[in-house]
Amino acid sequence: MQKYTTSTAFLEALSEAGVSYIFANLGSDHPALIESLAEFEKLGKTHPSVITCPHEMVALSAAHGYAQVTGQPQAVIVHVECGTQNLGGAIHNAAKGRVPVLIFAGASPYTEENELIGSRNEYIHWVQDVFDQRGIVRGYTKYDNEIRTGTNVKQLVHRALQIAKSDPKGPVYLMGPREAMEQEVSPVEINTTLWGPVAPAGLPPAGVRDIVHDLLCAKKPLIVTSYVGRSVEAVDELVRLCDSLAIPVIESVPNFMNFPSDNPMHCGYQWNGDRHELLSNADFVLVIDSDIPWIPTTNKPDNDCVVYYIDVDPLKNQMPLWYIPAKQFFAADATIALQQLNECVHSIANLDNGFIRTRRQRVTDFHNRQRTEWQIGETPRDDVITPEYLTSCVRELVDDDTIVLSEGITNFSTICKHLRANRAGMLQSSGGGSLGWNGGAAVGIKLALPQKTVINLVGDGTYMFSVPSSVHWVANKYHTPFLTVIYNNGGWKAPKMSTLAVHPKGAAAQTNLFYTDFDPQPDMAKIAEAAGGAFARKVKEPGALLDVLQEALAVVQGGRSAVVDVQLPHHSSTLL
Template sequence: MTKNHNKTWGSDVLASALRETGVPYLVINPGGSYRGLHDSVVNYLGNQSPQLIMCLHEEYAASIAHGYAMVTGEPLAVAVHSNVGIMHASMAVFNAWCGRIPLILISANGPVDAAERRPWIDWIHTSADHGAMVRNYTKWDDQPASIPAAIEAIRRAAIVTRTQPTAPVMINFDTSLQENEIDAAPELPAPSRYAVPAPTIPSTADIRSLVSMIEQAKAPVILSGRLSRTDTSWQNRIDFAERIGARVFTSVGVGASFPTNHALHADEIGFAFSESTRPIIEAADLIIGLEWRDLGGTLKTEWPTGENLPQVINCSMDHQIANGWSMDYYSLAPADIHVATTADTLVEALLEKLPETGESTKEGYELSSQSGIATGLEEGPLRMANIVSCFNQIAEDYKSCLINRPIRWPTNSNNFDHPLSYLGDNGGGGLGAGPGIAVGAALALRDHFPERLPIAILGDGDFMMASNALWTAAKYDLPLLILIANNHTYFADEVLQEKVAEQRGRPVENKTIGISIDEPQPDIVNLARSLGFDAEGPLMDHNSLEQSFQQAAKSVSEGKRVLLDVSIEQENFDIFPERVTNKK
C-alpha cells in the first residue's frame, strides 16, 4: 500500500491547532467519528502535545479532565464519539459545569452531507445539532464548516473555557472536515495574538467603599469559597484575614482555600453553620463572600427574612454564566456591594489599600488544632472517624492531597495547610465522578506536584459506578491511593427512606430495599486487582486499617497504585438540618 507521507488532511490542521492551545492531553474513548483526528494526533503529531489518554467510558474520561483542572486550573481536551459519546459524557460535563471547571469537549458528527453516509450506522450517529445535548451546561459550542473556521473555533474554545468564570465548552467536527485532503494549512495570525482576558480590576470607587466598610467593621467574617490554588493567592488570603482580623469560614465542597489550623479559621461548613460556631456568624457586622458557592442560600439559613442581616460584600463573577435551564445560579444573594471579579484580584487590590498596622497583625495569630477529631477508636466496628484518624497520620508523614472524601466525613477534622491539601467535591453531585476525578488529579499531581501523595477516599456506591477508571491509572502508571469507605449501601438514601417511612407510619425496616449493595456484595479487591491495582481488604478493625494505610502510602510514594476496601459501620446522620430544609 502506498503511504501518503506528503499529503495533508483536514484533521492534521485540527490537531496542530489543538497543540497550539497548550492542552497537554486528549482524553478519549475510541470512536470512529473522530478517526481522522485520532490518526493525526498519533501519526502526524507523534502522540505528543497532546498525548492520548485512553479510557473505557466517556463519562470518566470527562471526569479525568475535571480532576486535572482541580489541581492545575487548566483544561484538558476530551474527545467523544458522535452523539452517543456526548450522551455518555454528559453527566461529567454537568459536574464540571457546576464545579466551574475548564474543559474542551470535542465531538465528531457523522457526515453532515447525507450523500456521504454509510447505511445505518452513519445515520443513527449523525445529529442535526450535537451541541444541543450539552448547551444548557456549557459556556459555548460550535460546529465549524471549514478548516479556517475550525481553527478559529479551537482557539475560541481555549479562550472561553479559560476565561473566568471557567466552565466547559464544546466543538463538533464533521467527519468530512477531518478526512478531506487539503493543499496546505491556511495562513492565520499567530496563536499568541489571542490572549485570555484577565479579570476586571475593581473600580477605585468600589475599593474606597470596601476599605471604609472593612475599617468600620468590628466583627468581620470571610466566607472563603471556590478559589484558586496558587501559593501567592493562598498567602494573600491569609494576610487579608489577619490584617482585618476576620474569622474565616470554609466550605466542605470546594477544596482548601484557607488553612484550617489557623486561629482565625472558624469552621468548615456544609449546608449550614454548625451550632458551635453560629454565635460567630450571628455576631458578625460585615460578611465578605469570596466566590462562595450559594451565598444567598447560606445567608438564608441564619437570616431567612433578611432582618438584621449585616452588611454583605459579594465578590463573584458567577452571575455571568447563569442561564434559564440550570438552577446552579442558586439563591439570589443580598449584597451591599457586589464586585464582579475574582477573589484573587479583589484581595490583592484591598491589600494594597488596607493599612498594615493595628491590632490585627499576623504576629497575633498562632495555629490552632482540629476540633472534629474523634478519640477512642481502637475498639469496635470501623467508622468514618477511624479513616479520618488514619488519614491524618498519613498527612503528617507525607505531603498529601486529599482528592475527594465522602459526604459523612466530619468537618474540622483535618489540617489543610496548603491549597492542594484538599480538592473538593465533584460540583454537580453526580455519583460516579469520584474515580475519574481521582485519576485526573493523580495525572496532574504526577506531572506538576510529584511531591504530593494523591489520596482519594470514595464511597462504595460512587466507586462502583465508574470503577473501570482504575484501568486508565494503571495503563499510564499513575501513583494513586484509593480507599473505599464501604458501608455496602447507598446510605444517604437509606436515611431519606427511613424518614419518609417514619413520617408515613410505614415499616422502617424496609428502608434497605432497592438501596443496599448486597446479595451479592461486590468483590472490590479482586475488581481493583483485575484493573491493575494492588488491593487489600475488606479491612475490619482499626489496627489493620492503620497498618494497611501506612503501607499503602509508602507504596504509592514509590510510584505504585493501591486500593483499600474498608468495611465501615452504617452511621445515621442528618443530611440537611431543619433550618436548611424548613421542614420539621
C-alpha cells in the first residue's frame, strides 16, 4: 500500500475479527477511512464490504439484525456527534436486546493551522466539536474509547469486540479524530486468538440441586421466558425439561420464538395488562432469560410462590428501577443452565410419574382450550380486516425458510398468538423499546442469510419510524428483498391505550381526543415504491387479503421488496 495509516490498521482489525460488513453513513471526518477503503479495493485486499446507509437508524438496525441471527458483530460508521445522535433509538435497541456491534464515529480535528494531516479546513469542524461526544451514548454502550494513535488501534478494536461479545453482550463505541486516523504508522500485527470473549457460565452445583429439589416438590410449577430463543440449543433443552416434568411455559413479551407454540406445554403469552391464571396460581416459578417476567400492578405470583431467576444479567445494572422477589438469582448462560438441570432431573430414579402424567393432562387441556379461543378470533368478517385474521393469513405464507420480524406493538400479542411460531429462529423482535428497528434489521438479516425469506409485521407508526425511504433504497441497491405487512390502524394506538389505562373516565376518554391520528394518511407502500422500486399494494377487503399477500410474497422471492398496507379498523373509531 502507498501508506499504512491508522485507518489501514483499523480496517485490517475489523477483517481479522470476522466483520463482513460496514454499515456506513460517512462525513467530513472520514477522509482517511475512505482513502484506505479505496486503496484496499484498488489492490484487491480483503476488507469488510461497505453498505451505504442514508440514515444512521437504518445502519445500526441492519448491523443489529445481522448480529442477532449470526452472533457475529458487524461495524457501523457514523460521523461525529451528529451521526452519533442519529443512532438514538437504534443504540437503545442494541443495548436492551444485548446485541454485539462495533460503532465507530469520527471526531472534529483537534488542530486548525495545518499542523497535521487532517487539520480543520471546513466550517463544520468547529460547529461539530463538542466536549463529550462519547457521553452521548455512554448510557447504552458496554465500552467507549478514543483512538489517539495507530500504534495500538488493533488492540482497541479487538478489546472492544471482546467486550461486545461477552455476556451480557452489547454495543461498543470508538471515536477517532481526523489527524489520528490519518497518522502513518508501521504495519500492526496482533494474535487475534488471544482476544476471545469471556466463556459463558453455568449454575453452581448447589444451585442446580436447589432448583431441582423445589421444582420436584412443586404442584403447580411454571417457567417464564422472553429470550431463551436466542440459542437454538437452549430452546431444545427447555423443551426437554418441560416435556420430562410436564411444566407449562409462558412467554412474556417474547423477543424470539422461545418454545414451540404447538407444544402442549406452551400456555400462552403475556403483554401489558394481561392476567395469566397459571402465573397467579403457581407455587414455583423459574424465570430464565426474561427482563420483565410480569407486570406487578396487574399480575404476579403469590407471595408464597418460590421464584428462581436465571439470566446473564440477573441484576439489570442498566435499569435504575428493577426488582422481583426471588429465592436465588444466578448469572448463567441459559443453554448451560438448562443442560445442567436436565442432567440432574434425569439422574433421579424415583420420579413420581403418576403425578407428572396428571399434571401433563391438566396443562394439555389448558393449552387446547386456549388455542380454541384463539382460533375463534381468526374468523374473517365480511366488511373489515381484523389483526387476528390478518395474522392468520400471514401464517399461510410462512415455511421453514421464513424469518418473521415482529414490531407490531399494540398487535404484538396478537401476532404471537396467531402466527403459531414453532421453530427456533422463526420469530425475531428488537428486544428494545425504540420503534423502527424492523426495516434495517430485515436488510441485515438478508445479508446474513440470503436464502431466507424475511417478512416484517409492523404497525403504521412503526413503519414510519423505520425511515422507509432509506430502508428501501438500501434494500434495492444491495439486493436484500423482504416483505413488509403494515397493520394500519390509522395512528398511534399505544398512547391511547396508555391514557385510558390511567384515566379510564378522563377528558380524553369523554371527548375521544388523543392526538394520535395519522389523518390524512400517507400512502405508506408508495414510499417504498418511490425510494426502492418496491411492489406496493393497499388492501381493505378481507376477501382480497390472502391473494395480495401471496402475490407480494412471489414478488419478494423473485428478488424485489414488497409492502402491503393492510387497512384495519381505525384506532380512534371506538373507545377501548
